[in-house]
Amino acid sequence: MTRLRLEGSILKRADFLKKVFFSGALASGIAIACKKESENKIGILGPLGPLEGIIGGTCNSADVTSAPACALIPEETKGPYPLDLSSNSSYFRQDITEGKTGIPLTLVLTIENVNNSCSPITNARVDVWHCDKDGYYSGYKETGYLGTKDYAADTFCRGIQLTDSAGMVTFTTIYPGWYSGRITHIHFQVYLNNGLVATSQIAFPEDITKTVYTTSLYSTHGQNTSVSGNCADSILGNSAADLSQELCTVIEDTSNGGYIASLYVGIAN
Template sequence: MCAVLLHVATDGPNRSPTLPGFPDIAGFSLALASRRRALGLIAVSAGGGVFLPGIALAQQASPYAGLALFDSGAGVCAITPEATEGPFYFDPKLERADITEGKAGIGLNVRLQVVDAGCRPLAGARVDIWHCDAQGHYSGYPGQGDGQDVDTSGQSFLRGWQKADDSGIVSFATIYPGWYRGRTTHIHFKVFPNDNSVMSGQLFFPDSLSEQIFTTVAPYTDRSGKRDTLNARDGIARRAGPLSQAALREVADAYQALMIVAVKAD
């Protein structure tokens, strides 16, 4: 087992092209102002833009420019409990950067940096991620969907793993995850820093952005029903806390979700 320290970081404001089928959203960044300040909600303006009320913005030249990123003072890496692995994990033995397998949705680049308790990059650490598609279905399992009649056995979409590079970074091309009953929008990840340790975590997204996507963009709008669980009502998200919220920005024709995961192995 591992204790997990999470630090959320991002570049400064970065304008990029509008996503097809999605309102024009100004580039934005999220950063941790202090260990006691929550990231808060992204508010959607009447004009369709997105702004961040009352949140201090960090302007790093690059979130992964070097270890100076951790020199912003005490409490930057806050210890956070592990999040449950959930019932839908399996190892498809697919080492790959693009995990979409043709699944439709808004493009998302998930970029994680794995470091040790001293904030040094863990080159070679294995990172697995997996999440549901726009309809709320995971690959590889029967009995899914509101009617428990969806069977994706034998499929492996939206799953994969990589080994961290010399900077401790992994980068996955995927889509913005959908939702299913009883859970807020999230992505699962597992980190294997060595042969003796493993940790499980989850990455969460701003409810207001998820709501905008789910109610205005196909194929998310093809999902029947209305989601019943937001971040504040999801027990796993509440226990994980604000440091498990994704730092988001627009890059090219997709979103990018950034997180630094510091792992203290036993």
């Protein structure tokens, strides 16, 4: 399988899909590699108190290169904001915005079996969750830059899907914002036969994130002043090799004024 890595770049969607077609990649044509998190902990202050993570700053952005073509996604901490929605079938959904405003983001995840030449895995359950444009998570009462918000009864920016015959799921959401102590990211978990097999996070290209945060929807909160970049993140910046697997490839989606991001997730099945 041929994969395209476009480190931190933006291509017009039509140009990108044309490149993918001629390279023999999947028709979806959106490639991302992302990696994992460690289980070590340090006291990073977040909206609800200490965050789980590792001491960052060990990676050098100049050393972040293309991720391996077929690699196992390493385990990461699920962080302080998990919420199990699997008991309610209504959360098996593609659109997870629930009316939240933000720049549109289409997230494409492809689940693959590293023990079988990264062939696609069908019917894998994929859970995703992330904060809204202002840095708040649904399912929790938090204090952030807009003060205390009680979203304990909400489920925005969370969803579940089962992979199709190509091993893919597609979520319609918004570009995540940020909260103190963490860089922009999306959480996800993968289940096979109702058993959890992977927990990880997705990092975003810094130049695209900075562009998003200058737009009118995000400019009030502005740029992330708590973490200087992916390599300084307490979780995603533990090594250049890790970040190479965690870093999304993002392309511009001119059809809706947003972006398309994608991730290949290697699972030992």
